[in-house]
Amino acid sequence: MLTITNLRLKIGEMRILNGVNFSVAPGEKLGIIGPNGSGKTTLFNCISGFNIAQTGKIVFRNRDITHLAPSKRAGLGIGRVFQNFGIFREMTVMENIQLALEANHRSVIFPWSKRNRQNKEKSLEFLATVGLDNRADEKAGSLSGGQMRLLEITRAIAFGAELFLLDEPTAGVSPKMKVQIEHSLKKLHDLNKTVLIIEHDINFIQQLCDRIIVLDLGRVMLDGSSEEVRNDPRLQEIYFGTNGHGAPEHSEGQPRIAAAV
Amino acid sequence: MDYLIHLAILVGIYLILAQSFNIVFGLGRMFNLAHIAVYAIGAYTTALLSTNLQMSFWICIPASMIISALFALLIGAISFKLDHDYFAIGSLAFSSVVTAVLINWKSLTRGVLGITGIPRPEVLGIDFSDNTNFLFLLSIFVAAVLISVGIIFKITFARCLRAQAEHSHAARSLGVNLVRLRTNAFIISSAYAGLAGAFFSYYINYIDPSSFGLHEMVFVLSIVIIGKPGSFWGVTAATFFLVLLPEPLRFLSISPSILGPMRQLLYSLILFGVVFWKRKTLFPVERSV
Numbered sequence: 001m002l003t004i005t006n007l008r009l010k011i012g013e014m015r016i017l018n019g020v021n022f023s024v025a026p027g028e029k030l031g032i033i034g035p036n037g038s039g040k041t042t043l044f045n046c047i048s049g050f051n052i053a054q055t056g057k058i059v060f061r062n063r064d065i066t067h068l069a070p071s072k073r074a075g076l077g078i079g080r081v082f083q084n085f086g087i088f089r090e091m092t093v094m095e096n097i098q099l100a101l102e103a104n105h106r107s108v109i110f111p112w113s114k115r116n117r118q119n120k121e122k123s124l125e126f127l128a129t130v131g132l133d134n135r136a137d138e139k140a141g142s143l144s145g146g147q148m149r150l151l152e153i154t155r156a157i158a159f160g161a162e163l164f165l166l167d168e169p170t171a172g173v174s175p176k177m178k179v180q181i182e183h184s185l186k187k188l189h190d191l192n193k194t195v196l197i198i199e200h201d202i203n204f205i206q207q208l209c210d211r212i213i214v215l216d217l218g219r220v221m222l223d224g225s226s227e228e229v230r231n232d233p234r235l236q237e238i239y240f241g242t243n244g245h246g247a248p249e250h251s252e253g254q255p256r257i258a259a260a261v
Numbered sequence: 262m263d264y265l266i267h268l269a270i271l272v273g274i275y276l277i278l279a280q281s282f283n284i285v286f287g288l289g290r291m292f293n294l295a296h297i298a299v300y301a302i303g304a305y306t307t308a309l310l311s312t313n314l315q316m317s318f319w320i321c322i323p324a325s326m327i328i329s330a331l332f333a334l335l336i337g338a339i340s341f342k343l344d345h346d347y348f349a350i351g352s353l354a355f356s357s358v359v360t361a362v363l364i365n366w367k368s369l370t371r372g373v374l375g376i377t378g379i380p381r382p383e384v385l386g387i388d389f390s391d392n393t394n395f396l397f398l399l400s401i402f403v404a405a406v407l408i409s410v411g412i413i414f415k416i417t418f419a420r421c422l423r424a425q426a427e428h429s430h431a432a433r434s435l436g437v438n439l440v441r442l443r444t445n446a447f448i449i450s451s452a453y454a455g456l457a458g459a460f461f462s463y464y465i466n467y468i469d470p471s472s473f474g475l476h477e478m479v480f481v482l483s484i485v486i487i488g489k490p491g492s493f494w495g496v497t498a499a500t501f502f503l504v505l506l507p508e509p510l511r512f513l514s515i516s517p518s519i520l521g522p523m524r525q526l527l528y529s530l531i532l533f534g535v536v537f538w539k540r541k542t543l544f545p546v547e548r549s550v
Contacts, residue, residue, distance in 0.1 A: 090423065
C-alpha cells in the first residue's frame with residue numbers, strides 16, 4: 001500500500017527526517033510513536049504532500065507520489081486527520097461532510113439538483129454513525145473537542161480515503177470521548193482501511209494497531225509488533241534519553257509513555 | 262423621479278461590483294485590493310470599443326467581462342506567490358500599475374483627460390439613452406448576476422472557497438486544488454466586475470482614472486465588510502444602505518466642497534465602527550498543520 005524509502009528532509013539547518021524507511025501493507029494498522037520533535041508530524045506532512053522531501057521516495061499503491069501536490073495525493077485516497085483539528089469551524093457540521101463527498105467526484109453545480117439532495121442525505125447518514133446528525137445544522141466550531149475529532153474522522157471516511165493518517169486523534173479530549181473515538185477508529189478496521197496513527201498513549205495505540213514503529217531523530221529506531229516494541233529496552237532509552245539525547249526536551253510525550261511502559 | 266432612477270442605477274452597478282468582490286473576499290477571504298482595477302479595465306474596454314470602434318453592446322459587454330477576467334489571471338498569479346497581507350499589498354501594487362497605465366498611456370486612454378462621449382447602448386432596436394430604459398436594461402443584468410451569485414454561494418465551489426480560507430491544508434487534504442479554485446474565483450469575480458465597469462461607462466458617458474482610485478476600493482470593501490463577508494443578503498442590503506446613506510446630506514444646505522469629504526468621513530466612521538465591533542471574527546486566523 002505505502003512504501004517509504006530513505007526519506008530525508010532538512011528545514012533550514014534542522015534535519016527533521018534522516019532516512020526514514022518502512023512500508024505498510026493494505027489494511028494494516030501502524031502506530032507511530034516517538035518523543036516530541038522526532039519528526040512524526042513532518043513524516044505525515046511528507047506523505048500528504050505539505051512537505052516535499054529532499055531525497056527519498058514515497059510509493060502509494062504502486063505510484064511514486066514523492067513530488068505530487070497534496071490535492072492529487074488526496075485524490076488517490078490519502079486522508080488526513082490533523083493534530084490541531086482540521087475541521088472547518090465556520091461551516092456547519094453537515095457542510096463539513098458534504099464537502100468531503102463533493103470533493104470526491106460528487107461536486108454540486110446547482111443547489112436544487114438531485115445530487116445535492118443525495119449528498120445531504122448521505123451526509124446525515126455518516127453523521128448518524130457518530131451521533132452528530134442532530135447537530136447537522138450547527139456550526140462545527142460549536143462542537144466539543146472530541147466531537148470535532150469524530151467529525152474529522154467521519155469526514156475522512158466520507159471522502160473515501162483508503163489510507164488514513166491520524167495525527168494524535170485523542171489529544172485533548174475527555175476520557176469518555178476517547179472511548180467514542182476508539183469505536184470510530186475500530187470502524188476503520190472493519191472497513192479494512194489502512195491506518196497510520198501517531199499517538200503518545202501506547203496503551204491506546206496497542207489496542208488499535210498491529211504494528212508500531214518508534215521514530216527518533218528523524219529515523220525509525222524500532223519496528224515490530226506492539227508487544228515487541230513495548231518490551232524493547234531501547235524504547236525507554238529513546239524516551240528517557242539514556243542514549244544521550246532528549247529527555248528534558250521531550251517532556252510532553254513522557255508521562256503517558258512512562259506510565260504505560 | 263430622475264433622481265430616484267439615478268440612485269437605482271448606482272445601486273444596480275454597485276450591487277454587481279460588491280457581490281463580485283464578495284466572492285473573492287467574502288467567501289475566499291482573499292484580500293484582493295486590485296478588484297477596482299479590473300472594474301476599471303471593464304469600464305475602459307467598453308469606453309474604447311464603443312467610442313473608437315463603434316462596437317455594439319453585445320460585443321462591448323462580453324469583451325469587458327473577458328478582458329477583466331484575463332487580467333484576473335495576473336492577480337491569481339500574485340495570490341499563488343503571496344499569502345494574506347502580502348497578497349493584499351501585491352494586489353494593491355497591481356492596482357497602482359493599472360492606474361499608472363491609465364494615466365500615462367495617453368494615446369489609448371487620453372490620460373487624466375479621460376474618455377468622453379461614450380454612447381449609450383442600443384439593443385434590439387431600443388435606444389437606452391433614456392435613464393428609465395437604461396435602468397430597465399441594467400436591472401436585467403443585475404438580476405442575472407444576483408441569481409448566479411446566489412447559486413454560486415450554495416454550491417461546492419463556495420464550500421471549497423470557504424474551506425480553503427479557513428484551513429487550506431485541510432481543504433487540500435480533501436482534494437481541493439487551490440490553484441484552480443482561486444483562479445476560477447478571480448476569473449468569475451473579475452468578469453462580474455468588468456460587467457459593472459461596462460455599465461458604469463455606459464451610464465456616466467465619461468470615464469477617467471480618478472473614478473477608479475483607492476477611495477472606490479475602500480467603498481466596495483466597506484459594503485462587503487458592513488454586510489458581513491460571505492453573506493449574500495447582508496452584502497445586498499449593505500449596498501443599498503451605503504449607496505443611499507449620504508443622499509439625505511444633499512438636502513441639507515451644505516456646500517458641495519464639504520459634502521464630498523463628509524461622505525467619505527461617514528463611510529470611514531461606519532467602517533471603523535464595524536471593524537472595531539467585529540474585530541475578533543472579521544478576519545479569522547487561518548489554521549495550519
